[in-house]
Amino acid sequence: MSRPARVTHASTRAVVLDLVRAAGMISRVGLVNATGLTGGTISTVVRGLIDEGLVAETGHAESTGGKRRVMLQLNQFARYAVGVHLDDARTTYVLTNLGGAVVARISRAAATGDVVGRVTREVDALIDSVGVERGRILGLGLVSARPSAHHELGKSLEQVTGLPVVLDHDATAAAIGEHWSGGVGATSTFAALYMGSGIGAGVVLGGTTYRGSNGHIGEIGHACLDIDGPLCWCGARGCLEVLAGPAAVVEQARADRGLARAAGLAGGRTRASTPVSADFAAISRVARQGDARAVALLERSARYVAAAARTLANLLDLEVLVLTGPSFATAGSTYLPVLRAELDAAFIARDVHPISVRLSPSAASASAIGAAAIVLQSELVPRNQGLRLPDDLAAGEPPVFQQLVR
Numbered sequence: 001m002s003r004p005a006r007v008t009h010a011s012t013r014a015v016v017l018d019l020v021r022a023a024g025m026i027s028r029v030g031l032v033n034a035t036g037l038t039g040g041t042i043s044t045v046v047r048g049l050i051d052e053g054l055v056a057e058t059g060h061a062e063s064t065g066g067k068r069r070v071m072l073q074l075n076q077f078a079r080y081a082v083g084v085h086l087d088d089a090r091t092t093y094v095l096t097n098l099g100g101a102v103v104a105r106i107s108r109a110a111a112t113g114d115v116v117g118r119v120t121r122e123v124d125a126l127i128d129s130v131g132v133e134r135g136r137i138l139g140l141g142l143v144s145a146r147p148s149a150h151h152e153l154g155k156s157l158e159q160v161t162g163l164p165v166v167l168d169h170d171a172t173a174a175a176i177g178e179h180w181s182g183g184v185g186a187t188s189t190f191a192a193l194y195m196g197s198g199i200g201a202g203v204v205l206g207g208t209t210y211r212g213s214n215g216h217i218g219e220i221g222h223a224c225l226d227i228d229g230p231l232c233w234c235g236a237r238g239c240l241e242v243l244a245g246p247a248a249v250v251e252q253a254r255a256d257r258g259l260a261r262a263a264g265l266a267g268g269r270t271r272a273s274t275p276v277s278a279d280f281a282a283i284s285r286v287a288r289q290g291d292a293r294a295v296a297l298l299e300r301s302a303r304y305v306a307a308a309a310r311t312l313a314n315l316l317d318l319e320v321l322v323l324t325g326p327s328f329a330t331a332g333s334t335y336l337p338v339l340r341a342e343l344d345a346a347f348i349a350r351d352v353h354p355i356s357v358r359l360s361p362s363a364a365s366a367s368a369i370g371a372a373a374i375v376l377q378s379e380l381v382p383r384n385q386g387l388r389l390p391d392d393l394a395a396g397e398p399p400v401f402q403q404l405v406r
């Protein structure tokens with residue numbers, strides 16, 4: 001195998017570190033096989049990572065007749081990352097370790113007024129709750145539905161907290177969180193369908209996060225499902241969101257006095273200040289308790305969401321669709337079977353390959369977890385964000401080094 005030329009020390013270190021992370025446990029020989037680098041180079045890089053405290057030696061592999069091999073694994077608690085998700089209803093904070101596991105999580109009502117001060121205090125409280133040294137925190141990922149609106153906030157937080165800040169889209173972050181945590185295959189083509197107050201999608205193509213030309217990817221909430229439908233704020237008519245998104249469901253529930261009362265939807269002057277996703281959660285709650293009117297509204301919404309999801313699946317030839325975000329956290333059990341039925345019946349490629357549709361196990365905090373994962377990725381795989389180890393690496397093939405450093 002030819003070796004890639006002009007590989008910098010930093011990217012070699014990043015590649016080796018990411019292989020150790022993704023493999024769980026791997027020997028130096030395994031790293032040589034996976035990267036195509038020499039034993040000497042691997043030895044030097046691994047020694048550096050052990051000196052930095054990022055990688056630890058851990059026991060020996062079972063002998064297969066030859067010499068027993070020392071295994072390496074990530075030192076999960078060597079570094080941490082903060083993820084912050086700004087939603088219209090709540091701000092969710094997570095602290096993850098180097099492996100991406102959540103070690104602390106808090107959720108607060110959305111900040112108004114002095115947002116910088118409030119977020120800074122809550123990040124401090126998050127870090128203090130587990131007593132992690134500041135020097136071990138790599139940075140802060142800040143995600144929202146409109147990252148371009150948060151540049152100033154990001155800059156201020158960087159100054160006040162002293163942590164590097166990266167901004168991204170919440171649906172993209174949710175997709176990265178699923179991918180990083182190993183919830184989907186390393187080289188999968190998949191989408192995270194995100195539903196909070198609005199509906200969006202994060203997309204990972206063949207294992208690589210796709211952000212579009214300027215980060216405005218996945219606006220599936222503005223797919224047109226009725227060209228003569230009601231006007232949407234985006235300028236078009238009959239968008240998924242205006243017909244059947246959480247705000248539309250809340251409006252429809254308000255029109256039914258009995259349902260509005262059963263769900264405790266605020267009326268009058270308090271109405272405008274209640275976040276859509278909070279009202280949507282209240283409707284989902286009474287649906288779970290068996291309120292037939294609420295169930296009918298959610299099932300109608302689910303049919304629209306399913307039609308848009310089918311279009312997304314057909315456009316991208318998806319292998320996996322993960323439902324995530326706070327509104328799927330509360331109503332996912334109603335939407336999931338409707339989406340599955342739609343794709344079983346009409347996904348174009350269904351005879352060639354299946355599409356797996358499932359609920360995220362951490363739908364409420366997926367974007368915050370993804371925000372922290374983006375920080376970890378920028379440290380661990382800086383030259384090719386979003387790429388993980390292929391599933392078959394543990395078997396020692398095929399070499400992926402050239403892909404990783406391309």
Ligand SMILES: [Zn+2]
Nearest residue numbers: 222232234239
């Ligand atoms: Zn629209």
